Amino acid sequence: MIKMNRPYWIWGFCVLAAIQMWVPLSMIARREATLRKGTAYKFRTRPVDPYDAFRGRFVRLVFENTDASTTNAAQFTQGQTVYVMVNVDTNGYAVLGDATPERPTQEGDYIRTRVTYWRSSTNNQIRVQLPFDRFYMNESDAPEAETQFRRAGRRKQRAAYALVRVRSGMAVIEDLYIEDQPILEFMTKAKD
Amino acid sequence: MKKHISWLYSELPGLIKAGVISDAYANALRDHYGDVKQRSGRIVALTVCSILGAVLIGAGIILLFGHNWNALSRPVRTVLALLPLVASQAGGVWCLMKNKQSAAWREGVSTFIMLMIGSSIALIGQTYHIPGNLTQFLMVWMVLSLPLMYAFNAVIPCLLYFAGITGWAGSAQYDGGHTLIFWFLYAAAIPHIWRTFRQDRFSIPSGILGWGLCLQAAFIGVTLERVMPGLWIVVYTGLFSSLYLAGAYWFDDAPSGWQKPMQIVGATGVVILTLILTYEWAWESVGWRYWHYGYRYHQHAVWVDMLLGAIAPISAIALMVTSVRRREAWRLSYGLFSVVGVVGFAIAASLGGDELVPMLLCNVYALGLGIATLMYGIRNMKIGTVNGGMAILAAVIVLRFFDEDFSFLVRGIAFILLGSGFLTTNLILVHRTHREVNA
Numbered sequence: 001m002i003k004m005n006r007p008y009w010i011w012g013f014c015v016l017a018a019i020q021m022w023v024p025l026s027m028i029a030r031r032e033a034t035l036r037k038g039t040a041y042k043f044r045t046r047p048v049d050p051y052d053a054f055r056g057r058f059v060r061l062v063f064e065n066t067d068a069s070t071t072n073a074a075q076f077t078q079g080q081t082v083y084v085m086v087n088v089d090t091n092g093y094a095v096l097g098d099a100t101p102e103r104p105t106q107e108g109d110y111i112r113t114r115v116t117y118w119r120s121s122t123n124n125q126i127r128v129q130l131p132f133d134r135f136y137m138n139e140s141d142a143p144e145a146e147t148q149f150r151r152a153g154r155r156k157q158r159a160a161y162a163l164v165r166v167r168s169g170m171a172v173i174e175d176l177y178i179e180d181q182p183i184l185e186f187m188t189k190a191k192d
Numbered sequence: 193m194k195k196h197i198s199w200l201y202s203e204l205p206g207l208i209k210a211g212v213i214s215d216a217y218a219n220a221l222r223d224h225y226g227d228v229k230q231r232s233g234r235i236v237a238l239t240v241c242s243i244l245g246a247v248l249i250g251a252g253i254i255l256l257f258g259h260n261w262n263a264l265s266r267p268v269r270t271v272l273a274l275l276p277l278v279a280s281q282a283g284g285v286w287c288l289m290k291n292k293q294s295a296a297w298r299e300g301v302s303t304f305i306m307l308m309i310g311s312s313i314a315l316i317g318q319t320y321h322i323p324g325n326l327t328q329f330l331m332v333w334m335v336l337s338l339p340l341m342y343a344f345n346a347v348i349p350c351l352l353y354f355a356g357i358t359g360w361a362g363s364a365q366y367d368g369g370h371t372l373i374f375w376f377l378y379a380a381a382i383p384h385i386w387r388t389f390r391q392d393r394f395s396i397p398s399g400i401l402g403w404g405l406c407l408q409a410a411f412i413g414v415t416l417e418r419v420m421p422g423l424w425i426v427v428y429t430g431l432f433s434s435l436y437l438a439g440a441y442w443f444d445d446a447p448s449g450w451q452k453p454m455q456i457v458g459a460t461g462v463v464i465l466t467l468i469l470t471y472e473w474a475w476e477s478v479g480w481r482y483w484h485y486g487y488r489y490h491q492h493a494v495w496v497d498m499l500l501g502a503i504a505p506i507s508a509i510a511l512m513v514t515s516v517r518r519r520e521a522w523r524l525s526y527g528l529f530s531v532v533g534v535v536g537f538a539i540a541a542s543l544g545g546d547e548l549v550p551m552l553l554c555n556v557y558a559l560g561l562g563i564a565t566l567m568y569g570i571r572n573m574k575i576g577t578v579n580g581g582m583a584i585l586a587a588v589i590v591l592r593f594f595d596e597d598f599s600f601l602v603r604g605i606a607f608i609l610l611g612s613g614f615l616t617t618n619l620i621l622v623h624r625t626h627r628e629v630n631a
Contacts, residue, residue, distance in 0.1 A: 010288045013343050017281040020305075020336050021274070024312045028270055031320040058318075079368070136318045173321040 034172045038165030039109050041086055041094035042177075043130070045162050058136040059176065061162055066116075066127055068099035073124045075101065080115045084128055086166055093161065099126055103169070112169035132164055132173045137183075144187060197225045236396070242300030243348050250307030254314065266319060273315035280308040287344070295397075302344035306337045306352055327367050330360040334377065341384045347397045350384055351404040362414040370493035371415045393443065399451045402443075406435060406457035416500070417493045422478030422537055423501050425469065429533025430504025432461030436526045437511035441518075462529045466561060467587055469536065469554040472547045479541025505530040525564035532557045558588045566617075575621050582617060586610050 046062045068084045076082065076099075085097030086109045097108075104110050116127045163174045176183040204218045253276050264272070280301070287301045310333045316322070317329070334356040341350040357378065361371040385405065389398050409431060413424055439454025446452045468474055485491075508530035515523040536550035543549065566581030568574075589610065593603050 009343075010285060013284060013288055016339050016343065017284065020281065020309055021277065023332060023336060024274060024277070024316045027313070027316045027320070027322070031322075058321075131323055132321060133323045135321050 030170060031172045034165050034167045034170045035174060038167035038170075038172070040174065041088070041109070041164050041166055042092060042161040043094045043132075043164050045160055045176075058134040060134050061132065061173075061176075063130055065095065066130055067125045068096040068128050070099050070124050070126055073126050076115050076126050078115055081112065082115055082126070082128060083110045083112055083169060085110050094164070096128070099128065109166040110169060111166060111171045131171050132162065135162065135173055135176050135183075141184070141187065200225070239295040239299055242296040243303055246300045246304035246307065250304055250311065253308070254311045269319045270316070273312050273319065277305075277308040277312040280305040284344070298344040298346050299348050302340045302346040303348045303352070306340055306349045309333055309336050327360060327363040327369070330356050330363060331373075334360060338377075338380055341381065345384075345387075347388070347400050347404075350381060350401060353381060354378075354404055354408045358408055358411050358414060362411075365414060370417060370490040372493050372496060374415045375496065394446055394451050399453070402451070402453040403457075406453040409435065410457065410461060412500075415496070417490060417497050419484045419489045419491065419494045419497065420480060421482045421484065422475070422540060423497050425474070425478070425533050426501045426537050427497070427504050428461070428465055429469075430501075430506075430508045430530040432458050432465060433508035433527045433530035434458070434504060434511060436462060437508060437515060437523060440520070440523055441511060441514060459526060462526050463561070463584055463587075466529065466554060466558045466584075467591060469533075470551065470558055470588060470591060472551045475536065475540045475547035475550045478537060478547075481541065505534050522564065522568050525561050525568075529557070529561075555588065555592070558584065562588065570617075570621070573621065573625055575618060575625075578617055578621060579614070582614055586614070 043061075044064050046064060068082070070076065080101065082099045082101060083104050084099045085104060085106075087095050087097045089095045098104075103112075111131060113128045113131050116129045160176075160178050162176050164171050165174055178186040181189070200221070204213075204221065207213045208215060208218055283301050284305055287297050292298065292301075310329075313329060313332060317324075334353055337349060337353060337356070340346065341353065357374060360377075361374045364371050364374075385401060388395075388401055392398060412431065413428065416424055416427065418424070435454045436458025439452055439456075439458055443452050443454060449456070508527055512524055512527040515521065515527065532553060536553050539553070540547060540550045562581050562584035564581070565584060566578055569577030569579075569581055589606065593606060
């Protein structure tokens with residue numbers, strides 16, 4: 001270890017440990033606040049099943065509509081941070097509203113996200129990457145959930161969606177639903 | 193050397209007792225050779241076990257979290273995510289308070305803290321279904337782990353750090369970003385490396401760090417912006433030549449082969465890259481005529497590529513000059529690779545679409561390198577070097593045979609001749625060595 005006064009060195013390490021703790025703690029605090037105080041929206045999804053060795057198995061969520069309208073699509077570039085308003089359609093599902101490069105001042109919820117590679121300047125719409133694209137599950141549950149979810153999607157009459165809490169630009173998934181039932185509950189019933 | 197001195201010291205009491213040497217003579221020997229740091233096998237084994245233990249426990253915790261227990265509530269999972277990190281940090285504070293100086297403690301504790309930082313962030317991401325962003329994850333993990341190598345004077349966190357920032361660079365390039373920050377992250381670890389090498393160039397930590405750095409250098413290509421196609425040839429030829437020559441300059445007096453990572457990685461890199469560059473496809477679409485544009489290519493980050501493309505061959509040439517001054521001109525055969533790279537690139541870029549000339553140049557260089565290595569080995573009676581030289585020659589000939597449509601008969605005869613050459617040269621060398629030993 002570097003030669004210096006040992007008590008100072010120990011205090012220095014304690015500061016480092018505090019910083020190392022602060023990063024996961026701040027991640028937790030912001031998401032807990034969103035889950036507790038955020039508004040719930042239903043985002044209609046279409047799942048596939050990838051495998052992430054480091055994080056275990058999860059269900060990748062592909063959303064049906066990720067286009068947002070703008071006043072001038074040409075002002076955006078790929079990878080740029082945007083703020084997209086979230087609205088609710090007549091069926092009760094979330095739809096993306098206007099996208100702006102600055103934080104919106106008007107009333108309503110919005111999501112802070114990024115512009116993806118595709119852009120259409122013809123109808124002033126941009127495609128965005130929704131900041132929730134995976135739902136982690138038990139390694140044996142995830143492939144089964146995906147199968148159940150895919151069946152639900154194929155039959156069309158069954159609604160599949162992710163319940164997402166939105167607050168001050170942050171969006172956190174609360175649960176996945178098939179026919180208004182949480183995915184785990186739906187799977188248990190499907191097994192029986 | 194240390195091994196032999198240790199043996200000598202262990203023999204001294206017996207020799208004094210038997211009256212072979214006097215006390216004064218034994219003391220004179222001790223004064224002459226100085227203190228030998230006892231690095232018993234037990235200490236090394238303990239350090240290795242401590243590192244392995246930390247890595248295995250860390251990996252186990254990561255896998256357990258990867259399993260993702262649905263039965264546990266979110267707050268419980270959150271606490272479980274942070275608990276190993278807190279425990280590892282408490283271990284770190286204890287280690288510092290008790291002033292544990294042994295490598296086993298320093299390496300084990302610091303490695304464990306580093307792994308737990310990664311696992312905590314990953315598990316929080318899993319608990320809250322945060323989208324996977326490897327680039328951001330590696331950046332946060334590495335920045336938080338950087339001070340550990342300094343706090344514990346440890347080697348393994350430094351190696352993990354270099355692997356992490358290289359992974360970050362690869363991931364950032366894959367995402368369409370640039371890697372300018374890589375060089376700041378790299379520079380942040382230099383004082384630690386400098387300190388380790390200054391303490392003892394040939395110590396075990398320096399050796400491990402040396403290997404890690406040299407192998408990491410071989411992956412430096414992931415940081416290139418690749419706006420100008422083929423510039424990597426200039427960078428890599430210069431890099432491998434420089435590594436070899438710098439190793440020969442600073443580490444040639446190393447007591448064993450494993451303490452010469454720069455020479456070994458440099459020479460291996462020169463040989464492998466030479467063989468790659470003997471193909472025409474390696475020189476296709478090279479140079480400024482094929483400058484890349486688009487959102488994946490950041491024009492403002494090109495200067496780093498340019499800088500590397502200048503520094504690598506210049507440092508190789510400077511080291512070649514020092515080799516000549518030290519009357520080690522035979523080393524130029526490996527140093528010249530940097531010049532071949534620059535000349536080949538200039539020709540390929542200028543001619544635009546004509547890859548034949550640089551390809552031929554590399555074939556000639558490969559043959560020259562093989563012959564030079566072979567001659568040096570024969571002159572100095574080094575059977576390993578002779579075989580290395582012959583292997584290079586054989587590789588060039590065999591590769592060209594696979595290129596061309598030679599008949600099986602011709603190929604067969606050529607292979608038999610090459611094999612016979614190998615055996616004959618080895619037999620002659622062994623015979624000469626025996627004769628010299630007996631004489």
